[in-house]
Amino acid sequence: MSRFSRRQLPAVVLLGTLLSTGALSACSDPGAAASGGSAGAASGAATTAARNGVVYNTSPAQQRIHAEKDAALAAKVPALIGKDGKLTVATTAASIPLSFHATDDKTPIGSELDIAQLVADKLGLELDVQVTSWENWPLKTQSGDFEAVFSNVGINKDRVKLFDFASYRAAYMGFEAKKSSSYNIEGADDISGLKVSVGSGTNQEKILLAWNKELEARGKEPASLQYYSSDADTILALSSGRTDLNIAPYPSTVYRENTRDDLKIVGKVNAGWPSETLVAATTLKGNGLAPVITEALNSAIKDGSYARVLARWGLSEEALPESKTVTEANFAGTQAGAAK
Known part of the structure; x- marks a missing residue:
């Protein structure tokens, strides 16, 4: 009641x-x-x-x-x-x-x-x-x-x-990638042409869509956003190389970086970007x-x-x-x- x-x-x-x-x-x-x-x-x-x-x-x-x-x-x-x-x-x-x-x-x-x-x-x-x-x-x-x-x-x-x-x-979002990668994600230019997994309807998706719009306005290739039905599928896609990056709440990326052998954090952005x-x-x-x-x-x-x-x-x-x-x-x- x-x-x-x-x-x-x-x-x-x-x-x-x-x-x-x-x-x-x-x-x-x-x-x-x-x-x-x-x-x-x-x-x-x-x-x-x-x-x-x-x-x-x-x-x-x-x-x-x-x-x-x-x-x-x-x-x-x-x-x-x-x-x-x-x-x-x-x-x-x-x-x-x-x-x-x-x-x-x-x-x-x-x-x-x-x-x-x-x-x-x-x-x-x-x-x-x-x-x-x-x-x-x-x-x-x-x-x-x-x-x-x-x-x-x-x-x-x-x-x-x-x-x-x-x-x-x-409140931050972290970009994570395979440990063997050399990505350093600081802004829109750094995701150009990459496959990035993201949750639908989230702040992180909002950030990526804005960055893609910026890239397209400058004639650069946008990132390809990838959506998966489960957490396990998302990380499997990343660890197997089917995606290049995943964007997630920063504490979760910190946990994975410190408890797995195959992933690392390659960037960090405020969850309210650009504010x-x-x-x-x-x-x-x-x-x-x-x-x-x-x-x-x-x-x-x-x-x-x-x-x-x-x-x-x-x-x-x-x-x-x-x-x-x-x-x-x-x-x-x-x-x-x-x-x-």
């Missing part, structure tokens, strides 16, 4: 309109790019020791880092959200190490959920994780099924019309939850638990010094301060 009133239903109609134009689907969808296998994979190993020094725990027994309840923050949780004692969080469980299924193929784990756990702890709420598809989280957040989304969601000008945000991580963006907890516009999450995140940053979570998953370089609340009202002014 929805936790919100029927007075919000017109916004759902607006959401449907935006979805039909692709405005909301163009984003940092972790599930639209290859994860290199969910959870641990095929081997069933509970941990993976990576070359970057991180030991990835992919088992259901996560032993998550926790934070202490902040009574003052707990008192600020909107009554309609806090009345059941839970923080209901949506995630896609589609991209290691961000959000994926553990070795039991059913328990959602990853850095996104660890950060959500810190927020829930600070607010004195039980973390209730709900796995959903990338396409469904916007509508279900609008309807009240989800109170927050922690799933590599990037802030953009279309989303702020319907949602409020609490930033918690830098900049951040990854953020996503809440229903105007319901008062985003500012409270922002405060909880800043408390976790201050006490060090936030840094420990990112280090646990090899994501320290994407840490933010401060969480900020981003809404439609202040979105334009936040762009200059986005992480570089």
